[in-house]
Amino acid sequence: MKATRNEALEAWMEEHGYSSNSLAEAVNKALGRLTGRPGGLDGSSVRDWKAGRVRWPKSATRRALEDLSGLPATALGFVPRGRTASTPAAPQEDPDMKRRTLVGGIAAAAAAPGTTGPRRIGISDVDRLQRRFADIIASDHRHGGQRGIEQQAAALADEALNLQSAGSATQRVRSHLYASAAAFRSSAMWAAIDGRRYADAKTHMREAQALAEMSGDQAIKFRIWSHAGAMYRHIGRPADARAANDVARNLHITRKDPMFASLGLARQAVICGAAQDPTGTRRALDQAQNALQRANPADHRPVWLLAFYDQAELDSLALSAHLSLGDYPTAEYHAHRCLSALRPHMRRSHAITTTRLAHAQLAQDDLEAATTTAMTVPADAATQHARVSRMLQEFAAALRARAPRSSTVQTWTAHTRDAWKAPA
Incomplete structure (x- = not known):
């Protein structure tokens, strides 16, 4: 008779991160606590359990497994001698559904009255x-x-x-x-x-x-140090910003994954822009673009990175860098590229990019276009997002300084009074 695989045990092992060898080691330690002598199991012993070749381990081994898992041996798919294993599911059953059912059954067994163990x-x-x-x-x-x-x-x-x-x-x-x-x-x-x-x-x-x-975790270390670089840049500490971003860029993950390298270089470009270093800015942006083009979209990456970093975000960072340098035509170019490619859920980024575009247009003396652009920033971002609100205040001050008694200023003033009332 063909052995039936112990799929409940396999599901529990996957759920808790055990390989055959690591489970054998953990059970050996549990046996040592129970009997005073470590067990002699190895990975092949566990593979026999999973394959169904051993359906009911020895009593001390079962007790060690129960202490380790907090579950009775039967909940882990073991079958007492003399009983028949349950009929396996039909071959066409969805394997993901089968696994969820098994895991759910294990969880229910863990919560059942009389079950002991941590x-x-x-x-x-x-x-x-x-x-x-x-x-x-x-x-x-x-x-x-x-x-x-x-x-x-x-x-x-x-x-x-x-x-x-x-x-x-x-x-x-x-x-x-x-x-x-x-x-x-x-x-x-x-x-x-x-x-x-x-x-x-x-x-x-x-x-x-x-x-x-x-x-x-290298990915999260990168994120934290990269955020630190942005924080120091915002509070006017460019040397600390560069040092923090350098920590992120020197992590091994940037050599392993070009997407991380690209983000680190793009943020370096913003720091160089704030430091009035046009050569460093353009070099970092060129390298960031090349790295992004090398990144394999199919590679596994954390959700926080996938949610925002792409060509649109690279253009957003290029916009910020060129604004700092005073290269307003190039900044406007990147703003339009960013806005055309932003994903719909990036509403915060859309508001920030639109505000920066208005600044770039105003700096080129295109007052009407700049004001029209700024007026498209949604009211909630304009009144409730601290960075957007600050940038719009700076925009208004620059607009009034350029044309204090113009109809454009009057249009802007009326808009902020009527359209951007703080939501109740």
Whole structure:
């Protein structure tokens, strides 16, 4: 009779990040705690369980498995001698649905009365946090800079850390939890930067950096240091901005993935622009463009990067750099390129780019076009997003300085009075 695979055990192992060898090692340690002598299992023993060649391990081994998982052996798919294994699902059944059903059955067994043992934290717990993180990222791209987004991201980071002490987990799962907490905290940091709350941003940065170190995750280290560079640039510390961005750019991930290299170079260009370094700005932008063209779209990348970095964002950063340099025609060119390619969910970026375009047009003495452009910024961004509000105030001051008694100024004044009333 052909052996039936133990799919419940396979699902549990995948859920908790175990390979055959690592599970064998964990069960050996559990046996040592139970019997005073470490077990002699190896990866082949676990593969026999998964293949169904061993359907009912020895009693001490079963007890060690139950202590380790917090589940009865039957919930892990083992079948007592003399019983028949359940009929396998039909071949045409969706494998993803089958796995979800198995995992759900395991979770139900864990919650059943009489089940003992510590809670086991698994990859599914991390995945649930990441799904909620995706909602925060989406909200940030719609609204940006809001204190509520900052607070939600910080709370999610705390929740990820609380899971560390809620039960047992493999080192792989714990690393994922630390990386997730660091990512959530860095989103809180970015929301604070975007809202010009720089003292809060520094607090989030310190916590995010510590969590990133514990995770060992290169991608999140890059994000935090890259955000730090942006923060220091906004508060007028260009040397610190360059140093922080250099930390991000020197991480191994930028040599492994051209998309990370491209983002680091594009942000370096903005820093060079603020430092009035036209040669460094153009060189960094050329290198950023080349790196982006080399990036393979099919490569796996974190959700925060995929949500915003593309050709449109590169043009947005080029716009910012050329504005700082006073190269207004080139800035306007990149603004139009960015606006034509921005994805619909990037509402915050659309408002920022539109405001910068208005500045570039005004600096070229095209007052009517600049005012018309600025008037298209949505009211919620104009009144509630700190960076956009600040840039529009600067636009208004520059407009009045150029043509204090013109009809264009009157049009602008009427618009801000009537169309941009703060929402109730």
